Amino acid sequence: MAEWSITEAEQLYRVKRWGGGYFEIGENGNLHMTPDPNNPDIRIDFKSVLDEIRDENIQFPLVVRFHDILRSQVVNINKIFRNKMEEAGYNATYMGVYPIKVNQMREVVEEVVEAGEPYNFGLEAGSKAELLTVLALNTNYDSLTILNGYKDEEFMMLALMGRKLGRKIIVVIEKFSELVTLTRLSKELGVEPLIGIRAKMFVKGKGRWEGSGGDKAKFGLSTAEIINAVNFLREHEMSHCLKLLHFHIGSQLTDIRSIKDAVTEAARIYAELHHMGAALEYVDVGGGLGIDYDGSHSTSESSRNYSMEEYVGDVVYGMMELCDMEGVPHPILVSESGRALTAHHSCVITEVVSEIKPSEQKFNTEPGANDHLIVNNIRDLAQNLDRYPNSQEVYNDASDWKEQAINAFKLKVLSLEELAKVETLYWQILARLRKREQSEPYSPEIIDDLDELLASQYLSNFSIFQSAADIWAIDQILPVVPLTRLNEKPTVNCSLVDITCDSDGKIDHFIGDNEINKTIPLHELKENEQYFIGLFLTGAYQDVMGDMHNLFGRLNEVHIYSYDDDPEDFYIEEVVQGSSVSNVLAIMQYNPKAMAQDVKRNVDKCISAGMIKPREGVKWIDFYEECLEGYTYLKTDSKQGFPKR
Numbered sequence: 001m002a003e004w005s006i007t008e009a010e011q012l013y014r015v016k017r018w019g020g021g022y023f024e025i026g027e028n029g030n031l032h033m034t035p036d037p038n039n040p041d042i043r044i045d046f047k048s049v050l051d052e053i054r055d056e057n058i059q060f061p062l063v064v065r066f067h068d069i070l071r072s073q074v075v076n077i078n079k080i081f082r083n084k085m086e087e088a089g090y091n092a093t094y095m096g097v098y099p100i101k102v103n104q105m106r107e108v109v110e111e112v113v114e115a116g117e118p119y120n121f122g123l124e125a126g127s128k129a130e131l132l133t134v135l136a137l138n139t140n141y142d143s144l145t146i147l148n149g150y151k152d153e154e155f156m157m158l159a160l161m162g163r164k165l166g167r168k169i170i171v172v173i174e175k176f177s178e179l180v181t182l183t184r185l186s187k188e189l190g191v192e193p194l195i196g197i198r199a200k201m202f203v204k205g206k207g208r209w210e211g212s213g214g215d216k217a218k219f220g221l222s223t224a225e226i227i228n229a230v231n232f233l234r235e236h237e238m239s240h241c242l243k244l245l246h247f248h249i250g251s252q253l254t255d256i257r258s259i260k261d262a263v264t265e266a267a268r269i270y271a272e273l274h275h276m277g278a279a280l281e282y283v284d285v286g287g288g289l290g291i292d293y294d295g296s297h298s299t300s301e302s303s304r305n306y307s308m309e310e311y312v313g314d315v316v317y318g319m320m321e322l323c324d325m326e327g328v329p330h331p332i333l334v335s336e337s338g339r340a341l342t343a344h345h346s347c348v349i350t351e352v353v354s355e356i357k358p359s360e361q362k363f364n365t366e367p368g369a370n371d372h373l374i375v376n377n378i379r380d381l382a383q384n385l386d387r388y389p390n391s392q393e394v395y396n397d398a399s400d401w402k403e404q405a406i407n408a409f410k411l412k413v414l415s416l417e418e419l420a421k422v423e424t425l426y427w428q429i430l431a432r433l434r435k436r437e438q439s440e441p442y443s444p445e446i447i448d449d450l451d452e453l454l455a456s457q458y459l460s461n462f463s464i465f466q467s468a469a470d471i472w473a474i475d476q477i478l479p480v481v482p483l484t485r486l487n488e489k490p491t492v493n494c495s496l497v498d499i500t501c502d503s504d505g506k507i508d509h510f511i512g513d514n515e516i517n518k519t520i521p522l523h524e525l526k527e528n529e530q531y532f533i534g535l536f537l538t539g540a541y542q543d544v545m546g547d548m549h550n551l552f553g554r555l556n557e558v559h560i561y562s563y564d565d566d567p568e569d570f571y572i573e574e575v576v577q578g579s580s581v582s583n584v585l586a587i588m589q590y591n592p593k594a595m596a597q598d599v600k601r602n603v604d605k606c607i608s609a610g611m612i613k614p615r616e617g618v619k620w621i622d623f624y625e626e627c628l629e630g631y632t633y634l635k636t637d638s639k640q641g642f643p644k645r
């Protein structure tokens with residue numbers, strides 16, 4: 001076993017840098033989870049989690065949800081706001097809401113509501129379906145329920161129904177016509193709404209979602225519209241219903257400067273409205289609080305250059321200083337952080353089932369009687385490699401010969417066998433060049449090319465489209481870490497490919513030293529030993545963005561709580577079954593029962609025709625039905641390790 005320490009593993013996988021205090025590489029080489037960063041005595045070893053999952057016969061791949069992390073993040077943001085407000089001498093409170101679009105799973109929303117109860121932490125909805133959800137789930141009537149997104153009459157009526165039921169439900173006006181409808185409905189039904197206004201901001205947030213701010217933003221009222229709205233409400237004697245000013249300049253804000261700018265802009269609007277006689281009580285700073293996915297603590301798109309404390313500090317102090325200057329009361333602060341609360345709490349665990357190597361071709365390259373000149377030339381290069389010290393030149397020549405061989409093959413000048421020889425020699429040359437350059441103290445640029453060309457692909461039992469859609473859709477970086485063997489040197493440079501038939505179904509950008517790496521070092525696969533990797537920070541957005549490409553359905557889920565009195569410090573509280581094949585077929589309008597009958601008729605015909613024996617026929621039908629009820633992913637026998645290559 002090569003010399004390797006967990007410190008080196010940490011440098012490579014940067015667990016502490018993106019882990020938010022929850023994840024750490026243990027002395028035993030396994031990844032650990034610490035539910036409470038202040039109490040390192042409670043530690044959950046991923047190896048124990050894997051063992052228990054196997055003992056319970058739960059099939060991989062699966063999602064693990066750590067409810068402790070979710071709770072802890074909810075408590076964190078509330079405590080940080082409170083502490084900052086106290087420290088600053090801020091004269092109002094914080095009443096945050098969780099935007100459920102970030103992860104609408106019932107268990108997640110319920111956990112957030114429960115953990116947020118002592119702080120009157122509420123919920124936010126952005127569609128009718130979400131509104132119906134929060135009406136039922138937000139059981140804390142002292143907390144806020146905030147409604148964003150475009151609304152129809154039904155949506156508004158549901159909001160007014162919430163008011164009737166005594167909820168603090170605030171309808172945020174996204175465009176002027178919504179105000180007209182809401183005012184009319186409220187008069188018709190005799191219910192007073194609580195109204196918020198979303199401002200179209202001049203500030204643009206930095207990051208992928210910067211289009212949420214600026215002139216071309218999809219949502220919000222312009223300055224003129226805001227003033228008109230205030231006047232409109234005054235005319236309808238509903239000024240007192242206007243309670244909240246809202247903005248949201250985009251998710252995953254990478255640069256703290258845009259947050260400061262936005263708070264200043266919003267505070268100015270709030271103050272001016274106060275001067276106009278509109279006594280708003282709340283300022284809602286929206287979402288945008290980012291996650292450091294790549295651990296770089298920078299303004300790269302998968303990172304952010306600030307902490308939660310710094311974010312809260314800028315919001316609290318920014319608002320307070322401007323309000324004091326303008327002589328208006330400090331508003332109750334609301335934020336709608338979703339990503340920051342949920343990203344850490346879940347991860348996807350998948351098994352690497354085999355390795356696809358570009359370079360390991362066993363083929364006889366001995367000279368043949370009629371070998372073409374191209375074959376002889378590249379063989380000559382391979383045999384006399386040591387005579388050519390300039391690796392770049394060798395690499396260029398080898399690539400050239402290979403290119404020529406392909407063209408010659410197309411023109412019927414080269415046989416398939418000759419082409420196979422060229423291909424084999426080409427990969428042998430590249431592998432030897434890489435070895436030679438690796439031992440050089442100064443490695444030239446070519447090593448990067450070679451690393452990439454010679455990298456293996458680890459075939460992993462999952463679908464990126466279902467489980468990590470943002471990696472595919474927006475080149476999001478999500479940390480990938482082996483769950484065990486972290487005290488062993490990872491010697492295989494690889495990218496990951498999933499089991500969909502889509503060449504986009506791959507992960508080929510990983511956390512790197514200064515930039516994004518196309519490959520990640522993982523451990524060599526062993527016969528009869530399963531190798532599991534975790535895809536982390538999947539708790540925000542990934543669950544709902546996932547799709548059924550290739551009919552791979554939802555994953556099994558394991559919900560874990562920490563428990564100090566347990567020898568392993570945890571217990572599995574719930575297992576949520578993922579989709580069966582018949583589940584996903586039903587969504588696509590199939591009738592799995594009818595399909596089974598069709599197949600049975602087919603088998604019966606074959607039995608009548610004497611092609612299959614009756615007993616065998618029954619077995620095939622049973623097998624077909626069993627697969628219909630089975631999991632959509634590869635079945636790897638968990639006791640036997642990955643299938644033989």
Ligand SMILES: *Cc1c(COP(=O)(O)O)cnc(C)c1O
Nearest residue numbers: 248251252287288336337338339
């Ligand atoms: C998406 C969204 C959020 C959540 O943003 P995060 O960056 O995930 O915290 C909050 N408010 C509104 C209006 C949104 O559209």
